Amino acid sequence: MTATTVLPATAAVTSLHLTRLQLDPAHPLVQKDLRNGREMHRTVMSLFPQANGDTPRSDLGVLFRIEPQRHGLIMLVQSFIPAHLDALPVGYSTAADQRSLAPVLEWIQPGLPVRYRIVAHPTAVRGTGATDTRSRRVSLDGQEAADWWIRKAEAAGMDLHPGGTGHLAAPIRLGRSLAHRPVRFEGTATLTDTNAVHSALRYGIGQGKPYGCGLLSLAPHTPTRG
Structure with missing residues (x-):
């Protein structure tokens, strides 16, 4: 891919x-x-x-x-x-x-079934305490990371098919600190919105783009007929 x-x-x-x-x-x-x-x-x-x-x-x-x-x-x-x-x-x-x-750009269109792959850094902004008005960005994992990807994929013009996977990728360190905990998402989807797909492919998805996150890969997919 x-x-x-x-x-x-x-x-x-x-x-x-x-x-x-x-x-x-x-x-x-x-x-x-x-x-x-x-x-x-x-x-x-x-x-x-x-x-x-x-x-x-x-x-x-x-x-x-x-x-x-x-x-x-x-x-x-x-x-x-x-x-x-x-x-x-x-x-x-x-x-x-x-x-x-x-040449790859020519086949991008709504209704196209595709295979996708991305190493992304799922994050959310959260407060630091019940009485603390400050907030910070935190890494997500497990079901929270999976839900994050569903939302991002939908916004990127993709309708995800069942059976996709999400596995932790190698952590990204910036000096001595662990800055990013990326997740590798793979599976199949149907494209739904040309403009949204274009934007996601051009600009990437999520945080950590300077450090190896956010690059979305797509390839045509031929569904298996039962």
Whole structure:
């Protein structure tokens, strides 16, 4: 399954790209990045040396996700412009490919059954006590996380099918603190709202986008006939 990004229907579709990197888990810089979300963010953004301004990641549509594989790790990086692969440290990636996502955009339409995958950080804003007016954002898990995803998927123009799964993904640390507790959601759905799907694919879903959360992947799904 590969990730897709689509501009809102009110805007013209720009050039969209997906970069797939086979990481070397033994490389010291890969290990360093996996231990610290800020370091990983810095490495990902190094692929876009032209980035500037106050919000370079969102301006360039940069989202990424780590995919554990049997023989290593894959990093998917999604962006509005091509990544500069020669910016990676030598040996960081053992294989890489990059392609335009423009052909993928053509099949996005309401009523389409799809497979989905996302590593997201389910959160909620809650007060700290019965008499305390302060609030803080907390991570969700279990049924609360599942309910969060149902709400987010509906807002993203997807009608989830029964049988989807949600499993804790690798935690994301920012220095010594545990900052994000992401959940990997997978399953099938039917697209219901083109504009909402476009927005979710373009901007990602939930918190932690600079650190590997929020990248929604969709692929066509052919339901099994009983």
